[in-house]
Amino acid sequence: MTTSTLFLNARVLGADSENVLVENGRIARRGAPADCEAVEVVDVAGNIMLPGLVDLHTHLREPGFEQSETVLTGTQAAAAGGFTTVFAMANTNPVADNAGVVEQVARLGEEAGYATVHPIGAVTEGLAGERLADIGGMAASRAHVRVFSDDGKCVHDSLLMRRALEYVATFDGVLAQHAQDPRLTVDAQMNEGEVSARLGLTGWPAVAEESIIARDVLLAEYLGARLHICHVSTRGSVEIVRAAKARGVCVTAEVTPHHLLLTEEFALGYDARFKVNPPLRTEEDVIALRRAVADGTIDIVATDHAPHPIDTKDCEWDSAAFGMVGLESALPIVNKTLVQTGMLDWSAVARVLSSSPAEIGKASSAGSLGEGAVADLVIFDPHASRVWSTSDLSGRSLNTPYAGIELPGRVIHTMRHGYFTFHDGNLRDEALVAADAQKYGHLSSTQTVAKD
């Protein structure tokens, strides 16, 4: 049975309106005539069409922390935010450090169908930073892991980092480093500076991030290995990455939406919704990070979506958990901080939120709106402004830092593999999405076909 959807008047990558025909899960025709035959016709009335967003840094929390999020609820949040592909971090319980866990997470993603889930494998066993995890086993598993990270913890031992870079490269993977010198950040609570000193909260100095990045780009350069830096948060880190790229080091970097918008001043009320790792920094850092995205020093925006139950945020700052949810709000924040400021156009947004993360993570089917490409796409109204609230969230946890802040733009539709996951501002029904996923899941082939 043929299924088809004709999108009328879509501004693809922000360009002039055109019609786009989707058939059998793929982009069948760009610039299609308005009267061409389709089962469903959707007039998107001049809103922006982007390739489905790809998040290289998501915490889905399953297995082990299902009170915070599950693969199902996390990918529902993804769909609500316009994401069709997410890379799930390894800090679950048990840790995703072997083929069994990554295959389980991938399978849960396939069954739910709201987004393509690529599990990230741990670099070290149990994230303990002592012995390498089953990197080859995870790479060769049905989950086809290509990104490895101990995120939440830094691979800080220099020899282990060297070996990990080499061993991950052996399997065509990339190591995503959480850059944080653990000794310089003992009990750290927020950015070290005038605000932390005044509030009496232990500081997390910028140099604890920058010194690790400096070491790691030197190691990557020496070894000729590929390195990805998670959630860059300081101006100094940007300078190190910029200099490394100029020398030809194979390094990529990400920034989170919250580091593009929020500053350490938000800690002044001891509201733990603003507690995150790495911490919110200064205005100067925010400006440097935005510029770095604009000039390509930072390759991608990734959410670091980190759901937590309310009790772990509704408490004393130093007892509270680190992290904030971010999938649903990512595109409005990129709109606010990079598009409305004139730093990025929509095709560059597609690059930093879709094609580049897909490329870094080797998600070959994602990130394109070309004819023949798998039909992962999002329709975004950039002008529909609203005051953000927890009712804008679709995941299980409510720890958004943006409640009460006006954010511009709204995701209207999200389509994965030719079927809607989010339609007309609402999540589509679980059972319908799961049924469609069974029909079209094979299009992102790495999920279903072992490639040894």
Place this chain on the structure above:
Amino acid sequence: MRHLLSTHDLDRDNAISILDIAEDMASFGHRDVKKLPALRGKAVVNLFYEDSTRTRTSFEAAEKRLSADVINFSAKGSSVSKGESLKDTAQTLDAMGIDAVVIRHGSSGAPHLLAHSGWIDVPVINAGDGTHEHPTQALLDAFTMRKKIYGEDSRGKDLSGVRVCIVGDILHSRVARSNIWLLSTLGASVDIVAPITLLPHSIGAWPVRVWHSLDDALASGCDVVMMLRIQAERMTHAYFPNAREYGRFWGLTAQRYRRLNSETIIMHPGPMNRGLEISSEAADSPQSLILEQVSNGVFVRMSVLYSLLTGAKGQLA
């Protein structure tokens, strides 16, 4: 003013008003019958998450002299993982119908959270939170300085022109923070003496003059020298090499004491490490106001409780 959470957010008028009411409390304190009926029928909870016999006893004495009903709630182990959450404790107290909370907590910001979370709707008094602030200590210190300088003419005065030298672990000290803000608000100038390891990295943003030599700082002339308690565990975390070296460079030794101008006031928030940050000769000298600080602590806490709970003074509302 509904709560007393910090001196950073305390303006000059409110600060002076608290000090002036404390003067009234002190005059009652010297009578034979020390008790006032001001807070009769009001229940005040002393919610102490950290051991602090001195501060808790001082608050308790202040509450009892004002005829409040005192409830001592000692809750060790504060974090979510260790037991009842702050939120649950607060709501429990609220359900009991209390009228004010005095809180001492190991987490910076816990009193702020209690005051602004909506869990409980009564005045909150910070009795020391983590490494953030200890506002009643700073108020009693300022009261003690003002009393020493102006005696019976203290009312309405600030500390303009007074030079205060604070010595020791500024980085971890809530007493130092509260004093720096309050003394600056009251017009005093503040000098800080410490090794760089015991200063916040961003000390340059604070309204203080920084010294790394205690001898140089003392020789430059100051009206008050305030010694801070040094915690033994700072040694094992490489803030300084050992106690002997700390005492040699940053302690108020007998030798340094003898070189002081005879008018210089010596203060210490207690409890003291005698022989480490302060010698007995200095601590027990006529220049030392350490015991006056303790007495005045009760009057200042009475003033704070009275001001917040009765709202009697217009300028305190």
